[in-house]
Amino acid sequence: MFKALVLEQQDNRTLSSIQQLDESQLPEGNVTVKVDYSSLNYKDGLAITGKGKIVRNFPMVPGIDLVGEVLESADERYQAGDKVVLTGWGVGEGHWGGMAEKARLNADWLVPLAEGLSKENAMMIGTAGLTGMLCVQALLDAGIAPDRGPVLVTGASGGVGSVAVTLLAKLGFEVAALTGRVEENGPLLEALGAKQIIAREVFEEPARALEKQIWAGVVDTVGSKVLAKALAQVDYDGAVAACGLAGGFDLPTTVMPFILRGVKLLGVDSVMCPFEKRQQAWAKLVELLPASYYEQACRTVALEDVAECAEAITKGQVTGRVMIKL
Ligand SMILES: NC(=O)c1ccc[n+]([C@@H]2O[C@H](COP(=O)([O-])OP(=O)(O)OC[C@H]3O[C@@H](n4cnc5c(N)ncnc54)[C@H](OP(=O)(O)O)[C@@H]3O)[C@@H](O)[C@H]2O)c1
Numbered sequence: 345m346f347k348a349l350v351l352e353q354q355d356n357r358t359l360s361s362i363q364q365l366d367e368s369q370l371p372e373g374n375v376t377v378k379v380d381y382s383s384l385n386y387k388d389g390l391a392i393t394g395k396g397k398i399v400r401n402f403p404m405v406p407g408i409d410l411v412g413e414v415l416e417s418a419d420e421r422y423q424a425g426d427k428v429v430l431t432g433w434g435v436g437e438g439h440w441g442g443m444a445e446k447a448r449l450n451a452d453w454l455v456p457l458a459e460g461l462s463k464e465n466a467m468m469i470g471t472a473g474l475t476g477m478l479c480v481q482a483l484l485d486a487g488i489a490p491d492r493g494p495v496l497v498t499g500a501s502g503g504v505g506s507v508a509v510t511l512l513a514k515l516g517f518e519v520a521a522l523t524g525r526v527e528e529n530g531p532l533l534e535a536l537g538a539k540q541i542i543a544r545e546v547f548e549e550p551a552r553a554l555e556k557q558i559w560a561g562v563v564d565t566v567g568s569k570v571l572a573k574a575l576a577q578v579d580y581d582g583a584v585a586a587c588g589l590a591g592g593f594d595l596p597t598t599v600m601p602f603i604l605r606g607v608k609l610l611g612v613d614s615v616m617c618p619f620e621k622r623q624q625a626w627a628k629l630v631e632l633l634p635a636s637y638y639e640q641a642c643r644t645v646a647l648e649d650v651a652e653c654a655e656a657i658t659k660g661q662v663t664g665r666v667m668i669k670l
Contacts, residue, residue: 373450647668
């Protein structure tokens with residue numbers, strides 16, 4: 345038997361409870377993993393509270409991330425005892441996920457735990473941190489360098505945002521952090537490396553087609569009006585890495601930034617990201633993310649605390665990263 349958070353549906357409402365399950369109930373897969381930690385992402389929050397249509401079949405064990413050790417493997421790439429990480433691939437949405445002491449998975453979805461990374465730190469990074477890294481890499485690949493000018497991170501106190509702020513600062517960029525919680529999180533964002541803290545209200549006024557050019561690059565986790573405003577303020581030949589919709593999935597913009605300033609809008613997805621790109625991103629996270637990030641921006645909770653944390657993350661009330669100890 346093993347312990348799991350289980351989501352069920354009753355009268356169109358999602359209910360979560362902690363249950364003891366039998367290994368025979370695990371879904372199909374060729375690798376069984378003893379899960380040490382999972383983590384809480386915005387998507388997990390939507391799944392657990394039922395506020396977003398994330399879960400494709402019930403009952404479901406949520407958790408789009410996990411780290412643990414292989415118990416049994418029918419795939420030659422993995423042996424019992426190997427430390428592995430999983431993020432994305434629809435796990436915790438259509439296939440039982442990380443918020444359980446055991447998981448059965450497809451070997452193609454796993455990544456060996458990067459050298460030099462502890463299991464704890466891997467889950468403090470999780471999907472959010474991996475996505476932050478992929479956004480930063482997308483800007484670097486588009487030629488955005490520290491000497492091009494300041495960069496902006498929106499939704500800065502969240503999981504993706506706080507990692508992006510830290511990574512960009514470590515790479516030598518002058519980082520501005522946009523947040524709806526200036527007083528509460530300004531000091532933390534400065535400690536992570538932000539040079540400027542901007543209140544979200546400033547970005548909620550409708551954007552003009554083109555505004556004063558300020559940013560060489562942007563990491564956007566918010567979407568909607570905030571992304572539209574950021575696009576209007578990006579420098580000639582600058583770039584925006586867009587990965588999130590915490591403020592809405594619409595985009596009330598015009599073509600002007602693209603056709604008059606050559607601004608590039610770069611979509612970033614971590615869920616289906618190919619293996620090699622993931623492995624490179626994990627290695628770069630090990631190299632770039634300082635110990636101070638884990639110390640200042642992460643906390644650990646028990647499975648019993650997840651329902652409350654899930655509610656909080658959907659309301660934009662979580663700061664940094666939340667790791668779940670199984
Ligand atoms: N494309 C991908 O593969 C991928 C992967 C991971 C995450 N995501 C997406 O990226 C976004 C961030 O994920 P996360 O896990 O970092 O979530 P998170 O920890 O909840 O962070 C989101 C942050 O956005 C800001 N925010 C919240 N509600 C807002 C609103 N109504 N308007 C404007 N800003 C708001 C808040 O920061 P402040 O308080 O500082 O403003 C919040 O902390 C989510 O939309 C998520 O679905 C996408």
